[in-house]
Amino acid sequence: MAIVYRIGAAFVLGSIAGLTIGEPVMVLEPLGDLFVRLLSMIVVPIIIFTLLMGIKELSPTSLGKIGGQVVAIYAVSSMIAVTIGLAVANLIEPGTGMTLTDADFEADEAPSFMDVFLGIVPENPIEAMATGDILATIFFVIVFGLALVLLRESTDDESVRDGVETVFNVAEAGSKALFKVVWGIMEYGVIGIFALMAVAFAEAGIEVFSTFAMLALTLILAVTIHIAVVYLGVMILLLTQQSPIAFLAGIKDALLTAVSISSSSATLPVSMSNADDNLHLNEGIYSFSLPLGATINMDGTGMYLGIVAIFAANIVGASLTLVEQVTVVAIAVLAGIGTAGVPSAGLILMTLVLTQVGLPVAVVGFIAGIDPLLDRIRTMTNVTGDLAVATLVGYWNGGVDFTSGSWSGETDLLPGAD
Template sequence: MSTSSTMRYWRQYRSIPIVYRIGAAFVLGSLFGLAVGDPATRLQPLGDLFVRLLSMLIIPIVVFTLVMGARRLSPSSLGKIGGQVVMLYAITSAFAVFIGLAVGNLLNPGTGLELTDAESQEAEAPDIVEVFLGIVPENPIAAMSEGNVLPTIFFAIVFGLALAMLQEELDEGDVRRGVETIFDIMEAGAEAMFKIVWGVMEYGVIGVFALMAAVFGQAGVDAIVPFAMLIFAVALAVTIHIAVIHLGGIIALLVGESPRGFLIGGKEALITALSIRSSSGTLPVTMSNAENNLQIDESVYSFSLPLGATINMDGTAMYQGVVAIFAANIAGVSLTITEQLTVVAIAVLASVGAAGVPGTGLIMLTLVLTQLGLPLEIVGFVAGVDPILDRMRTMTNISGDLAVTTLVAKWNHAVDFTGGTWVGNEAPGAAPTDD
């Protein structure tokens, strides 16, 4: 085969989105494992390499993205509206993890797929006081070198906010230039890490094929049901969170308006999110819906929605809760209440630097599993069905962005409930509003 033909086939292969190639590898690896049986487990080292590559990324991604993310949370931007937005995003993300954990505990996805090689590495779970004290590192460098995720997240956020405060306090001088240089380095580092992530995910096609072949070669057809249960569990958690928190709690209870009017107003953004799996990519549609359909003033949505596309990860946070239970069941262990609260803390804190792009959930998942001492092979297992899960997560993120933006706009008299899709969709018994 000529070099030109090889390059042509390679370009055609690369033109297929990576998530679909990984999905195909998931299916083909599963079928191969079912067909070949136990000999397919010999491919395990190829899957282990994928897991090691993911492990390599964890700490650098945390440091680079969180310090860079803190730049967007500068003191001047966190005025009255900014404080309300960030507070609500953190609260809804925390609720999302709790719902994910509740659904996970109820349905127990992963049961029946217990693998002897996938064992928890945490001998004894610490109590709740130790967990929260452990968030503050005695030695940040040691925490990074040992791969301790929570203290690394804490230090990266604090360091980033300190840099942001210095940048605003100083007009000129070497210190300000130094701060800007550090931020530029962190941004360059984050972009470099995303390039490495791209390379790792390219290899992930082979890694996922090998992992799934080994799983199905060992477990047989019994492995099918746990993955179907995982998809169902995430879908159920998403439905509960949007219905109870976004529509019921925020729109109906706090805003006092019709959830139907809200859904009609944001339907283009929700459908787009479901289609392209990117909060950042959906942002233009989300902003258009906020202004034209939901009648929200630009003074609110121009800040809340771009920030939400970056730090508000309700769907992703919820997914961490469900998959943590899934991973524990596969590893044959039970997560204590303390460990489940650790999942909440990681998901909420890590969302500050999570990029609003496809695949973010897998990167955050490595943080959660590492902190809990659960096998990172789970990331490879989940990657195959992640295109389905990611669509649901992204739609949840966008729903949360719009719900929080609507509430903050109401609090600040920056929304017109007498226009847009609110008209004809008033909440039952709602009184006319002057907002």
């Protein structure tokens, strides 16, 4: 049975166990705590190795006009997505009325914006990694990775070039090894999530269902606003002056695939096929934009991180300052390039965000059971954004034919239609 179904079953069975057995099920609490600790264990290694792998693919020639446009739009879109997620969460306030008794929270004095800005640059990068300072770790790895890329392109010394490739090869091997570790953690997660849900329902009772429903509603509303306004309204209708309906008709296969398998990377072949056959984009544009988007475009996950941060704060009876909410935006955008292709990236990024703003990581385990369901919504958002950005960049560079394909009504919006 696929892991997503086993996690779903663990979520349901653990919930039932907590509601029916009650307090005696609290004996399982250490099993849930172990799952949370395992997730926390891999945060920094995941950031280092996968971020280096993402930077490895960059080169001075690929960062030309088109590359600059693609990266800039992804960055702006991600910031907007996280901001929308925070705004909707602040409006709906998911998690209010729910309490995790083991999720202690002590509010520290909020640092100034300048302190947060300067804190991105580590005085000692090794110390930043050891203490779990995520923003500082990301900054150092990006700077170091770009330096390696530039050195590889500029040096005439074969031994130096080989040394750079060795570093990237080690990063690749480390990434693959960490994928195995993540796979193992998620296998154990079936037990961990059962325990977490049993304990949560034993503590909170039936009213916890309304908490999950509000979390899902908040994400769905934020996703709807982002897709309708940013992708369809601004990128397609306003900037390219084309029909959003025609665009959706052209990408329906990719959207259905994304919802089915909840993976931007695995959806990539379908996305590229839709870009070529239905949207009639230039291959030189979509072959660069779509793979890059599958790696760094985290709009759906980004807005969810903002929502989860507010959700976690409400659960522990705290509130996030404006500076802390800006920090959430920064983490989501910067970390997206490194973790988008990682299995269970949403859970890992949740751990990053909650750790950075001082909220309990236990919340990650609490909502992990419904994460596979919400992940499908986030993946659909990411894939829509990938194709919208590719279309916009194609329009700016004369790389899209708006006289044929879905733009001329040659495809049908209804799934399965001829």
